[in-house]
Amino acid sequence: MKAIGVRRDGDGPELLEKDRPTPGPGEALVRTLRVGVDGTDHEVIGGAHGGYPEGEDHMVLGHEAVGVVEEPNGTGLDEGQVVVPTVRRKPDGETNEYFRRGEPDMAPEGEYFERGIVGEHGFMAEYFTSPADFLVPVPEELAEYGLFIEPISITEKANEHAFATREPFEWRPESACVLGNGSLGLLTLWMLQQKFDRTYCVGRRDRPDPTVDIIDELGSTYIDSRETPVDEIPADHESVDYVYEATGFAPHSVQTVQALAPNGVGALLGIPEPWDFEIDGGALHNEIVLHNKCLIGTVNSHIKHFEYAVETLSEAPKWLLDDLITTVADPTDVAPAFENGDDQIKAVVEFDTL
Amino acid sequence: MKAIGVRRDGDGPELLEKDRPTPGPGEALVRTLRVGVDGTDHEVIGGAHGGYPEGEDHMVLGHEAVGVVEEPNGTGLDEGQVVVPTVRRKPDGETNEYFRRGEPDMAPEGEYFERGIVGEHGFMAEYFTSPADFLVPVPEELAEYGLFIEPISITEKANEHAFATREPFEWRPESACVLGNGSLGLLTLWMLQQKFDRTYCVGRRDRPDPTVDIIDELGSTYIDSRETPVDEIPADHESVDYVYEATGFAPHSVQTVQALAPNGVGALLGIPEPWDFEIDGGALHNEIVLHNKCLIGTVNSHIKHFEYAVETLSEAPKWLLDDLITTVADPTDVAPAFENGDDQIKAVVEFDTL
Structure with missing residues (x-):
């Protein structure tokens, strides 16, 4: 599948070819619709923030995503359900008090990974997997704008x-x-x-x-x-x-x-x-x-904030959301999504549509 | 009556002779027991903080006081009731939203006076008057330590x-x-x-x-x-x-x-x-x-905090309160209360006892 990432010896975001991931227990497979680009991505690309997954020569970018459940994998989600993933994950899969309480946003450095930012690949790929507990259902009519749910949750x-x-x-x-x-x-x-x-x-x-x-x-x-x-x-x-x-x-x-x-x-x-x-x-x-x-x-956000954000997004005027999205890039021609000119507000990489 | 204050042309706290105040409507007359001295008093004395009552050539010091109701004056308080006064007062008697809500501690500069600090005489005198709404009842057995209620309320x-x-x-x-x-x-x-x-x-x-x-x-x-x-x-x-x-x-x-x-x-x-x-x-x-x-x-405190402070004081170990009080000065020999040496913790001016 196609993915957009950075390589340790590369010089910026590039198209990578990777295997489609297989969901583990408790995880669903999600087909990605759109992924937004923000300032944190530019910091990650510039090396000012975050870090590569251990043992990997590259990191897939992207933490503002919206997608569709492709394989529920027994998680209780429905095939075709539109979902938005949260960003923080248990470091190396090891839980701690912050994740147990559903407040990973309050975890100090070292007690979390962030997908596409620190320690774990992001969502900027045709497919990604995620524990279903970290996937927030979104009404289908918001799918096009679902990439705004993560920033609104912040x-x-x-x-x-x-x-x-x-x-x-x-x-x-x-x-x-x-x-x-x-x-x-x-x-x-x-x-x-x-x-x-x-x-x-x-x-x-x-x-x-x-x-x-x-x-x-x-x-x-x-x-x-x-x-x-x-x-x-x-x-x-x-x-x-x-x-x-x-x-x-x-x-x-x-x-x-x-x-x-x-x-x-x-x-x-x-x-x-x-x-x-x-x-x-x-x-x-x-x-x-x-x-x-x-x-x-304050940094990051947790499930509750994503749920509030779904509500908030449903009330946002369409003209605002449309005006904010200044670039919709195809993964095979992704450079425009990472340009940072004064005419760029929110760039989006579009993998698929509903 | 005896009072301790600073004069505009003076050089530090001194004994003043003043008339005993007469309580106005809604006010009680309080006979002062003890008044504590704190860092704010030293700032006021040094001219770094606060300001004199308008038109006055002196200001009576003191904002950490405990006393006994001498004349309830129809306020509902009982004669002989031990009370502690709060510090903020309506500027020139004019109320505003903060006083209406019982939250004068949230009033910005200019929207309050502070007794003994800015705009109004303090409590360091044999008698003082106060609106009964700004007097907090205190159990008799705490009278000796009642001067700690204001700082605890902070x-x-x-x-x-x-x-x-x-x-x-x-x-x-x-x-x-x-x-x-x-x-x-x-x-x-x-x-x-x-x-x-x-x-x-x-x-x-x-x-x-x-x-x-x-x-x-x-x-x-x-x-x-x-x-x-x-x-x-x-x-x-x-x-x-x-x-x-x-x-x-x-x-x-x-x-x-x-x-x-x-x-x-x-x-x-x-x-x-x-x-x-x-x-x-x-x-x-x-x-x-x-x-x-x-x-x-955070600055200052309001009635609720004084009420909590009464509770807190009742639980404080006596040895601590006794060890904190390093000087008990008589108003006729007040200099020791304003010395600031390393052996001074809390100095108190004692006007009377129960």
């Missing part, structure tokens, strides 16, 4: 964790700001618009730009961080109750505190490289304390 | 907010570390020992030292931050599930992230001055995200 978790921090008091948030205008940022912007009166989205692009067009279309306010750095958002717009960071730009973790309104919370999701810089650590500390602010990091 | 709030951040998943914390060996740190250390298997307390003192003796007596582990900086606690001891920062030393906000175990939370309570320094902002950001960590600031 935001479901981030929101759950961030909002839980404000539970001990009566939080009345009105405004939210998304840092980052990639596909995750834009999906999140739409999600936050359902909950907040006013939203902002920060990018570094000149108009005209397809992401800024979407921000406008959503009725949100675009902030160009070259003109208004994140810590100056309160001066130029307003201090915001919620900041969702999806840039991986390290100064944003600190600037988020200044962008927040009193009693606000900032969710951090980016994964920057080491980077030394100077901050006013006293002012940062002081501001967090005197205004009851919170910074919370 | 920790009740901090713990409530910090632990709420871990509610979305199954958190199984085992270890906690208190940064700071002042009276608040030591009280908190005892509180955390009721909940965590292993505790640590960070200070900068040579043995023999009365605070280190208390840490030992509590069965906790003393960490000298001159030998083990906070970010090296994992290397020298273990990474900890909960960090409670009560130092106001700005680098601790950043170092806390490194001291935390995966999925850990750090509560910040100190109030540092501005201070520029260099950090590895990339590593900080990355560590918060990849290990689901959280930093939460």
Whole structure:
């Protein structure tokens, strides 16, 4: 079967020919429909994040997938059922407390593999197998957009964790700001618009730009961080109750505190490289304390968040999902899916259709 | 009546002669028993924090008080009832949403006064008045130690907010570390020992030292931050599930992230001055995200936390409370209460006894 992966001695994603996998006990065989490409894939390709499966000279990419059950293999799934796989897997198949509790997203480094990212092949192939416990059923009418369920699940978790921090008091948030205008940022912007009166989205692009067009279309306010750095958002717009960071730009973790309104919370999701810089650590500390602010990091997601994401996706406007998908590549000509130009929002590799 | 305060043109706390206050509608008159001195008082005295009541040339100090109702004034309180006052008050008597909800601790700057700290006289006088809604009844047998209820309430709030951040998943914390060996740190250390298997307390003192003796007596582990900086606690001891920062030393906000175990939370309570320094902002950001960590600031507390604190105080060992109180000063000779030597833990000004 065809698969897209990286080789240790290769120079980027390439078409590989592999055997169709055989499902083991408790696993189903899934025929892949579509697989999305995101920033993590680019980090994996660049070697900045993740790691190859042990003993393998290559890793199949892809962790945002949607497919159809080809062989239920006695798992209770139905043949033809549309499913989306979660990403984290037991390392070398060995379970631990986090997997037992259904919370592999809370496992520390070393206690999980991530398909297509660290330790295990991804889903960017004509077929993949997965324990049925890690496959989330999806209504057939969402199959085309099912690749968005994994990224939406990331935001479901981030929101759950961030909002839980404000539970001990009566939080009345009105405004939210998304840092980052990639596909995750834009999906999140739409999600936050359902909950907040006013939203902002920060990018570094000149108009005209397809992401800024979407921000406008959503009725949100675009902030160009070259003109208004994140810590100056309160001066130029307003201090915001919620900041969702999806840039991986390290100064944003600190600037988020200044962008927040009193009693606000900032969710951090980016994964920057080491980077030394100077901050006013006293002012940062002081501001967090005197205004009851919170910074919370979240990574990955678990089954519940995927299930919420299915709901959320079913409510998303089709124009948004269509506008987000800027490239649909064939596995035999996959290069366009890994281009990273300003006209690319979400690239998809399509293996099959329903 | 005698009062202890600071004058705009004075040079430190001094004995003032003032009129006994008259309770207004909804207020009771309280005869003061004891008032504790803490780090905030020293910041107020030094001019680093807070502000004088408008139009006044002096401010009466004191926000950790316990007293006895002298005139209930139709408020429903009983004459002779032991009470502890909360600290925040409506600015110029004007209410707002935070006071309406009973959550003045969540009010941003400008939307509250704090007795003895900002905008309103404190409790360090023979008598004070207070709205009865801001007086918390205390059992008579706790009167002597009632000055600890305000600081304990600060920790009740901090713990409530910090632990709420871990509610979305199954958190199984085992270890906690208190940064700071002042009276608040030591009280908190005892509180955390009721909940965590292993505790640590960070200070900068040579043995023999009365605070280190208390840490030992509590069965906790003393960490000298001159030998083990906070970010090296994992290397020298273990990474900890909960960090409670009560130092106001700005680098601790950043170092806390490194001291935390995966999925850990750090509560910040100190109030540092501005201070520029260099950090590895990339590593900080990355560590918060990849290990689901959280930093939460909390300030002040409200009625519920005072009520919890009464419970907590009733369970505290007497030896601890007695060891914490290193000075009991008379208002006519108050200087010893404001000395800040290594043998001082909690100083108290005693106006009366039951």
